[in-house]
Amino acid sequence: MNENLFTPFSAPTILNQPATIPIILFPTLLILTPKHPINNRLATIQQNLTRFTLKQMMMTHNAKGQTWSLMLTSLITFTATTNLLGLMPYSFTPTTQLSMNLAMAIPLWAGTVMVGLRFKTKNSLAHLLPQGTPTPLIPMLVAIETISLLIQPVALAVRLTANITAGHLLMHLIGNTVLALSTTNLSMALLASTLLVLLTILEIAVALIQAYVFTLLISLYLRNNT
Amino acid sequence: MKLYGTRGDISHFQCPMLQSFIKNVWIPMKPYYTKVYQEIWIGMGLMGFIVYKIRAADKRSKALKASAPAPGHH
Numbered sequence: 001m002n003e004n005l006f007t008p009f010s011a012p013t014i015l016n017q018p019a020t021i022p023i024i025l026f027p028t029l030l031i032l033t034p035k036h037p038i039n040n041r042l043a044t045i046q047q048n049l050t051r052f053t054l055k056q057m058m059m060t061h062n063a064k065g066q067t068w069s070l071m072l073t074s075l076i077t078f079t080a081t082t083n084l085l086g087l088m089p090y091s092f093t094p095t096t097q098l099s100m101n102l103a104m105a106i107p108l109w110a111g112t113v114m115v116g117l118r119f120k121t122k123n124s125l126a127h128l129l130p131q132g133t134p135t136p137l138i139p140m141l142v143a144i145e146t147i148s149l150l151i152q153p154v155a156l157a158v159r160l161t162a163n164i165t166a167g168h169l170l171m172h173l174i175g176n177t178v179l180a181l182s183t184t185n186l187s188m189a190l191l192a193s194t195l196l197v198l199l200t201i202l203e204i205a206v207a208l209i210q211a212y213v214f215t216l217l218i219s220l221y222l223r224n225n226t
Numbered sequence: 227m228k229l230y231g232t233r234g235d236i237s238h239f240q241c242p243m244l245q246s247f248i249k250n251v252w253i254p255m256k257p258y259y260t261k262v263y264q265e266i267w268i269g270m271g272l273m274g275f276i277v278y279k280i281r282a283a284d285k286r287s288k289a290l291k292a293s294a295p296a297p298g299h300h
Contacts, residue, residue: 067262103273110269118265 005169012092024094027081050077057219064119065226068219075104076215083164083207087200096165101157108218109153116225124225156217163210167203174199 012019034043053076058069079095086093094100116124128145129138174196181189
């Protein structure tokens with residue numbers, strides 16, 4: 001039995017050694033690296049999915065933005081597979097850790113901001129003041145826009161952490177409810193287990209959507225700066 | 227790990243794993259790591275700085291708590 005509700009989210013250990021890094025690297029074993037021009041069915045499905053995601057994401061970027069294709073495709077693949085693997089019982093999801101999500105969000109966001117400052121300095125500084133602002137409001141609005149810029153990586157990280165953690169916690173709670181009710185009130189237990197099934201389907205969707213939203217926002221920040 | 231070449235006429239440092247890493251990872255990814263991701267490296271430096279600051283503050287506060295134990299809370 002868990003000591004508290006957040007015990008499943010603690011960093012895992014194998015024989016007292018931290019196992020976080022092997023767990024983070026595990027999804028790479030599941031992703032095939034096809035070497036032939038025509039591959040088997042599984043590799044072709046994976047290639048088609050990757051090509052579809054890449055096209056959807058990078059279609060609206062210019063040439064400079066499209067140099068980030070590899071980074072963004074890796075990001076969405078890693079986040080989606082990590083989130084989906086975390087739905088298995090007794091598994092550890094690295095994306096429930098705020099440290100991990102901040103470590104993904106801060107370099108990418110800072111990279112996009114620096115791309116903008118380096119190649120389009122005037123344009124990226126002009127983003128700090130919306131068009132049509134009345135003159136007396138300019139200092140306050142520049143301060144507000146700067147704060148909203150600086151909060152972007154924190155929002156990215158916290159959004160992913162909170163969504164995945166909340167979903168896992170809810171599944172835990174409802175699972176415990178089903179277990180507790182199964183001995184006393186079978187009909188309520190069946191109702192709760194139906195709820196659990198629906199929640200699991202929702203969590204699968206949330207896992208994919210959150211990965212997509214994370215990558216889409218980084219792509220949006222990049223597009224604003226290139 | 228085979229460190230030195232086994233042929234008699236050459237004596238150079240060999241490291242098959244490093245050579246394989248350079249051939250399969252570094253050479254294909256070199257334009258990305260050196261040109262495209264320059265700003266991301268700077269972002270990683272910023273993140274490392276933030277991590278260092280947080281860790282140092284945590285260490286400082288733990289040392290402060292250890293050196294001056296608080297009286298019993300009411």
